[in-house]
Amino acid sequence: MELTDRPALELSAMLERREISAVELMQATLDRIGVVNGTVNAVISLGDSDALLQAARAADDSPRAGWLHGIPMAVKDLANVAGYPTSFGSPAMPETPAKADDLMVGRLRAAGAVFIGKTNTPEFGLGSHTFNPVHGTTLNPYDLGRSAGGSSGGAAVALAARMLSVADGSDMMGSLRNPAGWANVYGMRPSWGRIPGEPQGEMFLHPLATTGPMARNPRDLAALLEVQAGPDPRQPFGLPRESYLDAIAADVKGRRIGWLADWGGAYEMEPGILELTESALRVFEELGAVVEPVSAPIEAAEIWDSWLGLRAFANAGRLDPLYQNPVTRDRLKPDAIWEIETGRALGATEIQRLSLIRSDWFRRAAALFDKYDALVLPSAQVWPFPADWERPHRINDTEMDTYHRWMEVVVPVSLIGLPCVNLPAGFGANGLPGGMQLFGRHGNDLGLLQLAEAYHQAIDWPGKNPPDLS
DSSP: OOGGGSOHHHHHHHHHTTSSOHHHHHHHHHHHHHHHHHHHOOEESOOOHHHHHHHHHHHHTSOOOSTTTTOEEEEETTSOOBTSBOOTTOTTSOOSBBSSOOHHHHHHHHTTOEEEEEEOOSGGGOSSSOEETTTEEOEETTEEEEEOOSSSHHHHHHHHTTSOSEEEEEESSSTTTHHHHHHTSEEEEOOTTSSOOOSOSOOSSOTTOEEEEEESSHHHHHHHHHHHOOOOTTSSSOOOOOOOGGGOOOOOTTOEEEEOTTTTTTSOOOTTHHHHHHHHHHHHHHTTOEEEEOOOSSOHHHHHHHHHHHHHHHHHHHHHHHHHSHHHHTTSOHHHHHHHHHHHTOOHHHHHHHHHHHHHHHHHHHHHTTTOSEEEEESOSSOOOBTTOSSOSEETTEEOSSTTGGGGGGHHHHHHTOOEEEEEEEEOTTSOEEEEEEEOSTTOHHHHHHHHHHHHHHHOHHHHSOOOOO
């Protein structure tokens, strides 16, 4: 087995025992990137190889900082890494290197990660298809003519293509779930508040987005979450730090899983999507879990109404400085301008109404989790689509009325900040991968990781079906 095929925790143990050096691992990583990245375009802003080998040599010569010590990592290009530019995939942003790490990145560095570059993302992370005018399009490693999803498409593909052993992502509207499903890897959106954002700007009104871990197995997922997570005293709503890895192996017999399917027919699904998820759910039944159908607990139209406005409200808040500047406004893509203008048009009464819908859904979900340990939906409503499309304009005979409506299936989780793990669900008759969302009560991140680990031990889709990029 090549070094780059191995899980992150296994590499960490090999480094700790001095079976390999950080320099050897860095060289293997750079060699793998050199072979496959030109094909899929997942890793961007790659550092100078001599400097990266020197950084690895320094890791070999220094005391072990944490389990990531000597592990090469590339960070999603929405977060600042000192010494690397943060483009957000937008020509409106400066090309100068960041002067300091973001909070989450600093935690990775403190645990010993060696940063080699960034991973590609759509412009400002908007849209579930990773392309932008700065770095181009990231391609699906299972079909190079198809989308890798997004916005953590670069991270998911770098994992699937064995350029990284572990990666970070972020998720507002499925950005850790859709690309993980389409790349046959794991992506976790933790409970909102589990991983703090940046201690700057407005910190109370917009609890929709979060960062999270991505990996090829749940143990690496849990280990990275332990590094990323933990409250920041400068920010509200933080959840306490927890240990996941020590408790991840668990008997899931008797646990109850609710299958929401297409939300009572509200979500259009391409042929084969529901069947793939149902097939994956049978793995849990074989493990002794109880899987049963669940009726739609709230009208999908209500959730979408709330999401559409509150998401636009949040995006208007973060992007408004670029919109106010005539120079940068002309460089924003139309989807960003639509989000900003939609959010700016909302009045206080309307925002209150939309948040009342969100609050009602949270209460209803809490009642469901009195009965179920987890609920399940597909991770996407469509299969990976042609990479030269901007987005799907219709599903079956239904027109999509916004640029992101085709990903409506992720909204129930995002709207109320629930923890959710994308599980690789296997492959359709078309040979393309898909995923399923396993989500639970706010704060029950460990329970989901336990279910994910039991599932992985039973099926291990990433190990059984790596992409062929030879």
